[in-house]
Amino acid sequence: MSIFSYAVFLKEKNQESLQQFFRKSRLTAYMFDPHSEWVGLSFELLPKRGTEYAKKLSHFFHTYSFNFLYAEDHGWQYELFYNGDRVGKLEVNFETLAFSDVKSANTILLKQLAMHTESIIKMEHVFAQRTLDLEDLHRSVRYFQEGFGLELLHPITYEYFASLSETKRKHMNVHYFGQGKKKIDLEKVLHDECKELLQERGYYYSQRDDDYAFVSVVDGFEYGLKISKAYNLKRIEPRLFTPMAKGINMYYAQKKYLKEFEYKNEAELRQSIKEICQTFLTFGDSWLKANRIKIFNANDLYDLQVDDFMKKHSYLRIKADENILFGGEMVYQGEKGTVVFKHFPQLTSVTLFATLDGQTIRLINYLLEHEKINRSDLKNIRSGFQNEEEFKIALKHAFDLLEIYFGMFWSKQV
Known part of the structure; x- marks a missing residue:
């Protein structure tokens, strides 16, 4: 599935003028800062009305704006405006390897406006080639993003920014702008409905990337409840995590069926969070305790078992x-x-790597690529463990993979 980014970028930093525009237009957007002289604005109803908004902003502020769209599986495009008039346009199609007339892209002006001119020059060089492949076209959008400081912002959509907590948006320097209805703050609802109850059980709130988690640390390992949210949908999923299971649906762990929660408003969200919290207290907490790691000395088993196995194959x-x-x-x-x-x-698992001809390889991927094992074999290969006995089994499976790997060299020597 393609991930989209679309926004309008405006060469204007005056906050009072921006507020005046949003008051008059009654539009709402998330504003972010990709460039010292520009602001990024992610509106609702983009990309359908991107051209309209970019043109309107450019005319209102008598300055430059451009409408940008990037769909990673399909292509990318921009329209550049000045004082309400379009002065540049480029369309690139990843599926057909086609692109619009480069003369209309107005890269001369683009280089004057960009933060990193050298990146736009690299983009020009891509389109100057006689023959182009898909990777060339993917590079072209990367150069454009680098030119305007956008390479670390993906996806860029109104829905994505709306899905983040206020804390995360503040950390990203993203601000809600306009007169519209304020979005539901999932983080605040979690604090209101769950924080104290779960803290009494030893689980403390922590935001992990785009997820919201309540974490307990036992013997150096983390266990807890993670609330995952789809970035473009009002839907959440409760997951339990341990060093062996990084995210299992709580209701699947309880009753062997998947359950997610959709909501239309804050009242429905609060009701869902209350149910998740109560289920965690009656089931999730005990499940996590039953799946704790039994601490043992793994170094001793390397001394007793692994060293001997590796010596037999002349590895020290x-x-x-x-x-x-x-x-x-x-x-x-x-x-x-x-x-x-x-x-x-x-993570309580054993992962094998090797260096071969100066390159580091993940062993299981190398064996798959050389058809020494099949993907159907993977379900029978255990690398994770919860206790010492399971660790011994994981080592036995590691030895089996290494026997196949070492055997590839023996067969070449025969």
Whole structure:
């Protein structure tokens, strides 16, 4: 599914003038700051009315504006306006590898307006090539985004900004602008309905990227409830997470069926959050406790089992992190390169990496690419563990993969 970005960018920073425009027009938008001389405005009803809004803003402020749209699977385009008149346009189609006349793009003016002129020059060079492929066209939009400081903002849509908490929008320097109805603040509702109840059980609020979480730390590992929200829909999903399960639907864990909550207004959202909170207190908390990691000394098992296995294949340990159960690496050196047993922080699993011809590879991906294992085999390969016995099983499966990997070299030597 394609991810969209669309916004109007205006060469105007006067806050009083902007407020005057929104009062007169009765429009609403989220405003963000991609450039020292420009503001970005993400309106409702974009991209259908993007041209109209860009033209109107340019005329009202007697300045430059452009309407920008990017659909990562389909293409991208912009329209550049000055004082209400269009002075530049470019359309790029990823599906047909076609693009509009570059002369109409007015890149000369674009270079004058951009934050990073060299990026726009690179974009010009792309379209000057005799033959173009899809990667060239993807590079063209990246250069355009770099030119105007947009490369770190994706997606850019009104719906995406509306889905974020006020705290997250403030951190991103995104502001609600206009006279319209204020959006529902999910973070505030969670604080009102759940924070104190879950804190009594030892779960503390923490925002994780675009999710909202209540987290408890036990023996160095994190457990808790995560509320995930679709960025363009009024829908939330409660997920339980442990070092082995990074997000299982709470109702699937309870009754083996998936459940999400849609809402039309704040009252419905509050009712949904209350139900989620009560289900967590009666079921989720006990489920997390039953799925806690049993602490053991994983380093001892590397000493007792892994070192011997690797020695049989002429690999010797050259690096050993302490307390590897909580994250780190065991690195073994052999004639063909290194093999790494990696433990990521907050994940109880064993992941194998290797260096081959100077490149680092994830072992399981390498075996799949060379058809030494099938994707259907993956469901039988266990890398996660909850206790010492399961860790031994994970190591046994790691040994099986390594036997296949080492066997690839033996077959070449025969």
